Amino acid sequence: MNSAAHRPGIWSIRGPISQRRYWILAAIGLITPILAWWLVASTGWVEKVFMPSPGAVWDRTLLWATEDNLLQDTGISVYRVTMGWLLSAVIAMPLGMLIGTFRPVQAVLEPLTDFIRYMPAVAFIPLVMLWIGIDEGSKIAIIFIGTFFQMVLMVAEDVRRVPMQQIEAAQTMGATRAEILQLVLLPSAKPALVDTMRITMGWAWTYLVVAELVAANSGLGYAILKAQRFLQTDKIFAGIILIGLIGLLTDQMFRFLHRKAFPWMHKKS
Amino acid sequence: MDAQEVVSAAPKIRVRGLGKVFGEPPAEVRALDNVSLDVLQNEFVTLVGASGCGKSTLLRIIGGLEYHTSGELLADGKPVSGPGADRAMVFQHYSLYPWLRVLGNIKFSRRLGVNRRHITSADVEVAEGRADALLRLMGLSACHNAYPNQLSGGMQQRVAIARALMNRPAILLMDEPFGALDAQTREVMHDLILHVFRLERSTIVFVTHDVEEAIYLGQRVVLMAPRPGRIDTIYQVPFGAERNQDLKHTPEFLRMKNEILGRIRQTSGMETDTEMLQQLSRTTQD
Ligand SMILES: Nc1ncnc2c1ncn2[C@@H]1O[C@H](COP(=O)(O)OP(=O)(O)OP(=O)(O)O)[C@@H](O)[C@H]1O
Numbered sequence: 184m185n186s187a188a189h190r191p192g193i194w195s196i197r198g199p200i201s202q203r204r205y206w207i208l209a210a211i212g213l214i215t216p217i218l219a220w221w222l223v224a225s226t227g228w229v230e231k232v233f234m235p236s237p238g239a240v241w242d243r244t245l246l247w248a249t250e251d252n253l254l255q256d257t258g259i260s261v262y263r264v265t266m267g268w269l270l271s272a273v274i275a276m277p278l279g280m281l282i283g284t285f286r287p288v289q290a291v292l293e294p295l296t297d298f299i300r301y302m303p304a305v306a307f308i309p310l311v312m313l314w315i316g317i318d319e320g321s322k323i324a325i326i327f328i329g330t331f332f333q334m335v336l337m338v339a340e341d342v343r344r345v346p347m348q349q350i351e352a353a354q355t356m357g358a359t360r361a362e363i364l365q366l367v368l369l370p371s372a373k374p375a376l377v378d379t380m381r382i383t384m385g386w387a388w389t390y391l392v393v394a395e396l397v398a399a400n401s402g403l404g405y406a407i408l409k410a411q412r413f414l415q416t417d418k419i420f421a422g423i424i425l426i427g428l429i430g431l432l433t434d435q436m437f438r439f440l441h442r443k444a445f446p447w448m449h450k451k452s
Numbered sequence: 453m454d455a456q457e458v459v460s461a462a463p464k465i466r467v468r469g470l471g472k473v474f475g476e477p478p479a480e481v482r483a484l485d486n487v488s489l490d491v492l493q494n495e496f497v498t499l500v501g502a503s504g505c506g507k508s509t510l511l512r513i514i515g516g517l518e519y520h521t522s523g524e525l526l527a528d529g530k531p532v533s534g535p536g537a538d539r540a541m542v543f544q545h546y547s548l549y550p551w552l553r554v555l556g557n558i559k560f561s562r563r564l565g566v567n568r569r570h571i572t573s574a575d576v577e578v579a580e581g582r583a584d585a586l587l588r589l590m591g592l593s594a595c596h597n598a599y600p601n602q603l604s605g606g607m608q609q610r611v612a613i614a615r616a617l618m619n620r621p622a623i624l625l626m627d628e629p630f631g632a633l634d635a636q637t638r639e640v641m642h643d644l645i646l647h648v649f650r651l652e653r654s655t656i657v658f659v660t661h662d663v664e665e666a667i668y669l670g671q672r673v674v675l676m677a678p679r680p681g682r683i684d685t686i687y688q689v690p691f692g693a694e695r696n697q698d699l700k701h702t703p704e705f706l707r708m709k710n711e712i713l714g715r716i717r718q719t720s721g722m723e724t725d726t727e728m729l730q731q732l733s734r735t736t737q738d
């Protein structure tokens with residue numbers, strides 16, 4: 184009867200953990216570095232130029248929002264990231280599906296993509312400036328280059344992971360190739376695809392600062408770079424934290440979408 | 453002799469001198485060699501044999517999921533050149549669509565073009581009725597709204613069978629469909645599939661490694677032998693259409709089971725294994 188006594192502890196491998204414990208630990212994980220930061224900054228061990236206090240960063244953020252154009256900077260950055268990522272997704276989804284489904288397409292495109300994805304996206308900046316110029320298109324292009332090639336391969340892999348039995352069952356029910364793509368491969372891979380989109384969105388954000396190196400005059404990445412020139416360390420902190428928060432927010436949005444759209448994955452007996 | 457009789461006398465599936473080689477030289481695998489088998493209309497044939505003797509390969513070739521490299525294969529008198537709605541396949545697992553509920557899985561084939569051409573509202577009604585009947589037949593009515601991963605393995609296989617039957621396929625191909633189920637569930641499924649077989653008058657080819665299952669279900673048991681995969685013996689099962697679990701304890705049944713098991717052991721080269729075991733025990737005793 185005393186089964187509780189035999190419940191595996193939280194340190195057993197892949198052991199269970201209660202919701203409450205999980206969130207307490209998560210809060211500790213988030214608060215500790217902030218506390219450490221505040222401690223280091225307030226004791227004055229480190230010069231303000233190198234490490235501003237949380238309070239100073241907060242004040243700077245407010246100043247940025249009221250006197251400067253924090254909103255525009257955030258808006259334009261979100262726009263660039265979204266556009267670069269969306270462009271990637273729109274092309275990578277069908278292409279990846281074809282690579283994961285038809286061997287000839289895989290043979291033609293996968294080794295090539297594998298090769299290109301190892302080229303550093305940053306190194307394309309001069310080329311992009313030469314070809315596209317220095318307007319919005321070039322920033323979107325950098326983010327595109329940074330995410331697209333990885334995304335194609337991940338989408339292909341997601342589609343390849345659909346169990347062969349699901350495909351063959353449809354074939355023996357008389358499904359055509361188009362029907363299998365539409366009624367089996369796509370819905371079966373969809374949860375994995377949403378996860379891929381979530382992960383690549385994170386990468387798109389990491390390429391933002393790189394993209395805004397390209398003669399930008401607005402955006403969070405640009406603001407961070409400019410702040411460095413003026414030794415406004417607090418603004419650098421604010422910018423980085425802001426990007427982190429936006430990333431966290433989109434990530435949670437994707438997870439929420441995942442739970443809503445695929446109840447069959449989350450609903451166990 | 454009227455035309456009806458001629459049609460029913462022609463085999464539903466005709467396999468003639470069929471061979472299958474996987475891969476290209478020098479890494480060829482000869483999976484099937486000179487296999488000939490006729491499966492009659494409304495016949496239940498079971499395939500048994502040692503692991504790797506090509507049972508799945510033969511079934512998949514009949515289903516059009518694999519192609520043969522020599523010989524001839526006809527279904528309903530026509531050469532098989534790929535999978536088709538006339539030959540539904542039930543797999544051991546992973547074939548259900550986890551994003552569809554039970555009813556959605558069963559009615560999946562209704563969404564395919566083959567079943568949507570020239571349909572009338574009467575056809576749709578008939579299909580609805582059939583889906584309902586299958587739910588009841590398979591004992592799935594209570595969980596028609598569940599997702600596959602909320603069901604037990606036995607229930608999942610019921611869904612898979614119902615889905616395959618939905619379209620009234622002329623031929624039902626099953627590859628160890630109960631292989632992952634426990635003994636009790638399996639017995640229930642055996643009686644269920646026999647019931648379905650009588651009701652639907654389908655033609656079934658059923659692969660299994662369980663000899664008892666093969667005899668209990670089949671009208672003929674086809675024993676295959678490995679290296680290269682071929683048909684060794686075909687046993688006519690002397691029991692009628694009405695069967696129940698007691699049959700498994702009759703001397704006749706047991707004799708047949710032992711005979712087939714013995715033959716599988718001979719064809720699989722298990723003798724050499726016993727020799728090896730003796731050798732092993734000798735070396736460990738030293
Ligand atoms: N896709 C493949 N490529 C190469 N060889 C294959 C392939 N599929 C099967 N084989 C080989 O063909 C032979 C027959 O395999 P098959 O799966 O038909 O055997 P089986 O009788 O179904 O065995 P089991 O009882 O283990 O399911 C085996 O030697 C196997 O290794």
Ligand SMILES: [Mg+2]
Nearest residue numbers: 507508509627
């Ligand atoms: Mg097999």
